[in-house]
Structure formats: C-alpha cells, structure tokens
Amino acid sequence: MLIGYFMNPTTLVKSFQNVIFVLIAFLQFAALAVFADTVTPHPYLGYNKEKVQLYVDGKPYLIIGGELHNSSTSSIAYMAPYWSKYKDMNINTVLAAITWQQFEPEEGKFDYRIVDHLIEQAEKHELRLIILWFGSWKNGQSSYTPMWVKEDTERFQRVQNKEKHAIETISVFSKPLLSADKKAYVALNERISQKDATNRIIMMQPQNEVGILGSDFDYSALGLQTLKSTVPSKLMNYMKANSDRLRPELLEVWKQAGMKNSGTWTEVFGDNIYAKEFLLAWSYASFIGEIAEAGRDVHDLPTFVNAWIVQNDTELPGQYPAGGPVSRVMDIYKAASNKIDFLAPDIYLADFKGITSDYVRDDNPLFVPESTIDASRAYYIIGEHGALGYSPFGIEDGVGNKAFSKAYGVLHEISHLLLDPANSTMGVLRQGSEKGRIIELEDMFIDIGFSSLVEPSYGIIIRTNENEFYIAGVNLHVKFNSKNDESTLYISEVNEGRFEEEKWKPGRLLNGDDTFHNERVRVYGRIKVSGPTFASDQDRPPQPTADSEFSNANQNIENISTPGIYKVTLYTR
Secondary structure (H helix, E strand, O other): OOOHHHHHHHHHHHHHHHHHHHHHHHHHHHHHHHHHHHOOOEEEEEEEEEEEEEEEOOEEOOOOEEOOOOOHHHHHHHOOOOOOHHHOOOOEEEEEEEEEEHOOOOOOOOHHHHHHHHHHHHOOOOOOOEEEEEEEEEEEEEOOOOHHHHHHOOOOOOOOOOOOOOOEEEOOHHHHHHHHHHHHHHHHHHHHHHHOOOOOOEEEEEEEHHHHHHHHOOOHHHHHHHHOOOOOHHHHHHHHOOOOOHHHHHHHHHHHOOOOOOOOHHHHOOOOOOHHHHHHHHHHHHHHHHHHHHHHHOOOOOEEEEOOOOOOOOOOOOOOOOOOOOHHHHHHHHHHHOOOEEEEEOOOOOOOHHHHHHHOOEEEEEOOOOOOHHHHHHHHHHHHHOOOOEEOOOHHHHHHOHHHHHHHHHHHHHHHHOOOOEEEEEEOOOOOOOOOEEEOOEEEEEEEEOOOOOOEEEEEEEEEEEOEEEEEEEEEEOOOOOOEOOOEEEEEEEEEEEEOOEEEEEEEEEEEHHHOOOEEEOOOOOOOOEEEEOOOOOOOOOOOOOOOOOOOOOOOEEEEEEEEEEEEEEEOO
C-alpha cells in the first residue's frame, strides 16, 4: 500500500509541491529573522540590572539636553543658525515644541513642514529630539490651540471660575476636545513613523504643564456634574492595593474622609479643595493617557508629562496649575494610565535636591526637562539618582557659555561609565550654605568638602571596583575613610586625565601639595574659561508672567573652573 502510494505520479507531484511550499515558507521565515536582527528598534525604557535606562538604537542613552524657547521652532529661518551651535555646546538632545496651532491650522488639514524640518536637521547635525506637543494645554492655558478650536466655545467649552467667568483654558471634561486633540496627535505620530527612519525622535511629551491656572476647579455645569460622579474603580483599586506606599497628601485626605471603598469624589475625599484637585488630576491624566495610547499605537515611543511644580507648601491648587502632575498627585497619574511612563518636574527653584528627590520612585525614573542653564544640576541628578538626563530651558540663551559647554563635554566623556549598571555613582552639589557632604557606603565613608563659595562646587563620583574611583567635577576635595577600625584607607594614586572614545588617557600623576600627600583628592577642574555661570541658589518664577519676566540671565565671573576627571586608586593598610 505504501509503495503504491508513493509510486503514484499524482501523489509524487503533490508531495513535491508540498516540499516546495515548506521550503519557501522556511526561507521567508529565515529572511524575516535576519531582517528583525538588522532593524533598529524604536527608543524604549528598559531595565538594566534593576536600573531603568533609556535605550536608543538598542543601547543605553544619556540625555545631555537643552529645551528651546517656546516659539523657536515656529520659524525654520530662525532655527537655521542654531543647529550647529547646539552641537558645539555638547548637547546631544534638543527638546522642541510642535504646536497644534501650527500643525492643524484648519480642521483635518495637517501641516508637516515643522516636524519634517526638525527630523531632517537633527539627522544632519547628529542630534536627537524630544517632541513637546503643545496641544490642548500649555502652562495651564489653551493658547496653542488652533483658531477653529478657540472660536468654537460651544463645542470646546471653557473652564469657569467660582464667579462663573469663562477663562482662556478649555475644560478637560470636554469630550470633543479629547477627540480633536487625539486625532491631531495621532497624525503627528503617523508622520514621525513615516519620516523618522533613524530614530531622531526618542521621546514624546503630550501637553505641557497642564492644569487650571487661576482657579482651583472648573465650576462650569460640566465640571460640577463630574464632581458628583463616582470615583472610578480603577483608582479605588489602585489606592487599596498600594495603601502602604501612597503619597501622604493623598492618603491623609482619604483617611480623614473615612477611607471609604467607593462613592462620589466628595464622599471618598470630602467636600474640599483636595477632592476637586484629585478629580482634576484624574481627568488630566486620563485625557493625556488616552491620546498617548493612541499615539503609541502608531509609533511607540517613551512618553512623559511635565509639571509646573508647587512653589511652596502654602500654595493651593489654582496658584499652581490645579490637576497638573505635581508630586502630591503622582499616584493618581500612575493609576490613570500606564501609557505615561513618568512624571517630570520643571525646576526653577533653589532647592533642586529636595525637589528632585520628591520625584524619584521605583515606578518613576527621574528626568528634568526644564531648568536653569546650570550644568552642576545635571551632574547631581545623573550621579545621585541615575537620572535619564537633564535639559535647561531656553537653551539659546546658553550659546557662548563656555563654562556650560565644557561641563557638558565632560559628561559625554564619562557617559559610558554612568550608563554601566555595574558601576555605582554618587552626585555632589553645593546648595545654599552647605560646606560639604559625607557619603556612607557599605565599607567606607567618603568625606567631601566644597572648595569655593563663589564658584559652583559639584561633581559625580563613580566607583568602578572595590579600590577604583573616577571623580568628575570641580571645586571639591575628597577623602576616603574605612569603616573598619582595624584598617586605614590610603590613596595610592591620583591621575588627572580624560576619556577619548571611552579609553582613559592619563595626564599628570598628582601627589604632594596637589593631594595633601595623598590624603585627599583635590578636584581643581580642567581649565578656566572667561564667561558667565548661572547663579542657581535663588528662586526664579516657573514661567514668565505679566508681572514677572523669566530670564536665564547669568552672573559674570572671570576665570571659571570647568570640570576635570580624576582616576583614584586606593589601598588598605
């Protein structure tokens, strides 16, 4: 029977055809596998030995960034002379706005010129981009919406304050607004997917410093009706599952209202300003999460929101944008959407250390997208918190600032050490009247003193193995003390030098007066330059207002020391 079956000519032809089909399928599969290995993945956030890092072209990436002024990208001609200057400033990532007003001037008609130009210039100058979508809201207002949105107040309802006066902020409760914004944002992401073949764009920020500025709630009929609605089970379940780690501002309000498991917003949180803020936070987070998800469905990029932060403990919602992603409502944003990867603080206040620590959580990697033109802040958060990066606002103001550019250049030199999860890093920054800092490790204390009360004193200490450290910084002196009373730690060698293509190039071997005879590492810095340095130990307004202009104005100091790199080896006696 079997012999007869295989000798049948028809059967032989069919068997041969089946073999051919299988062979073709195998070759197609193999080709797809090879193609998959050669295609560069989109940028993404991933864990590298329990440390969250940004991956670009499949490799860990450090954002050494700068954010443009709000209106810069609206003019291709205005931007033309700046592209090469950003590269000269040792910036590797530019944060640039694309506005809904420009992108969709007529409903359903999209203008791709600006996004195309950004991608083309970033590729030409070997830069990366983070796109800031100025959509429904920017700084607690709706000034970047198209005219067809602004003029249609019936379709796109405005926020009303307590006096029932409509302000220039469109209500987050407006369903037509969500639909229109989402369509535009999806169109933008589709264009990026089509145009950005080399991963110039590495992250997205939908909206900018959202919230209601000037009113603690939307007192329109739509807003008041929503306040009477039931708290979503998604939020209640999150709060119950995470009750042992909730932000105290959320937990205490919930406790005072009786820790109910369900109910309306005022029943669960009380009839107070906090219930209104929590509802706004949930609404903004849900709105942004929905458009973020729609955008990621067509071009999946890491996505974050930025916050106009609370300026002091006495400020109430409305004095800062109510409902925005400030740290006190972080849990509400986390519960609302997993398509928002993290909340990022914009920091113009002097207490940089305290504010950044408030945003560091296991589920919230740190990134500062707006701050002052002050490289010392970048060193601190990257060293201390393993931040994804740092970006001063209004980076055009920093063109010609040699101190800043040199400091950013050193960050490039050591970035491979910073991104290696096998190394431990510590950030150092003189803030206010601080005279030093002691860092406790498992086996030693690192005693750090600040050498200057005039110039910035800052740095990053990187431990590469038990007895080897690199210190990158300026105006520090560093001593290593053993925790073991029966032994003493000594400095064996201190070499100043630099990294070239990740290879260490030693310079002078320091000893004698330069190290107090190997008692301390004296971190002088590499060279001195003439130019401005930023005076960071003062509060500045979060954004320009009619009464208070924001400025990146710098103080002039001659002969500013710029960071150097020191390799330190220790021995125990």
